[in-house]
Amino acid sequence: MSSHHKRKELGQHFLHDPAIVRRIVAAIDPRPGDIMAEIGPGEGVLTRKLATRVDSLHAVELDPQLAARLQEEFRSDPKVFVYHADALGFDFCRLRRRGHKLRVVGNLPYQVSTPLLFHLLQHAPCIEDMCFMLQKEVVERLCAAPGTKAYGRLGVMIQWRCHTERLFVVGPGAFQPPPKVDSGLVRLIPYTTAPVAVTDESVFAGIVAAVFNQRRKTLRNALKGILDAHQISALDIDSGRRGETLTLEEFAALGNAAAHR
Secondary structure (H helix, E strand, O other): OOOOOOOHOOOEEOOOOOOHHHHHHHHOOOOOOOOOEEOOOOOHHHHHHHHHHHHEEEEOOOOOOHHHHHHHHHHOOOOOOEOOOOHOOOHHHHHHHOEEEEEEEEEOOOHHHHHHHHHHHHHHHHEEEEEEEEEEHHHHHHHOOOOOOOOOHHHHHHHHHEEEEEEEEEEEEHEEEOOOOEEEEEEEEEOOOOOOOOOOOHHHHHHHHHHHHHOOHHHHHHHHOOOOOHHHHHHOOOOOHHHHHOOOOHHHHHHHHOOOO
């Protein structure tokens, strides 16, 4: 394959280390019968490995030149479908077949990783699991526990919908061009039933956002106009605490109390 001019605006950092690719494939564990979607296949290094292991592979690529190359390469393979499309607007549920949920993988561009994750959560009922290469800092935020520096809005919202598992760290040298930061592989498994009950998702999300938009404020101040100190204390939550100390269960309790006001 001739050299591809990397498009900086797309955040393109292509995997090129064969050992890392093998390690990623082993972590994904593709199986016959799987329907797999790959976001951002790039030059197809991972695509070629996955295509030999699954029943169908759907690759979604934003770069028109790369999409055209992959379409040409796989045009005689009836199991591989290449889409020139923006994953942020792609309907992943249409790839699901009866009795088979979708497995989603990808090396996600750093600048769109968070909106992509939230877009995929809208398709969570159709998805069995997701395995992504992300900026290491994003992986830490996804998997963070209460009381840690990385704990924030992203971790709470993702952990409400998915089991998160940090797999391994990948250095810049595994990519071409090398990024300026370490990357990490993470597995997200959508829950069939959320671990905590939430009455109104938008209210719950609003509570989480309000708390982390003002991390240094106590709950009574961060939630002013939403819940007062008495209402917070009635949930056995100290209104003098900061949001970064709250568990998922406590966030749900606050959200449900706000929804029932």
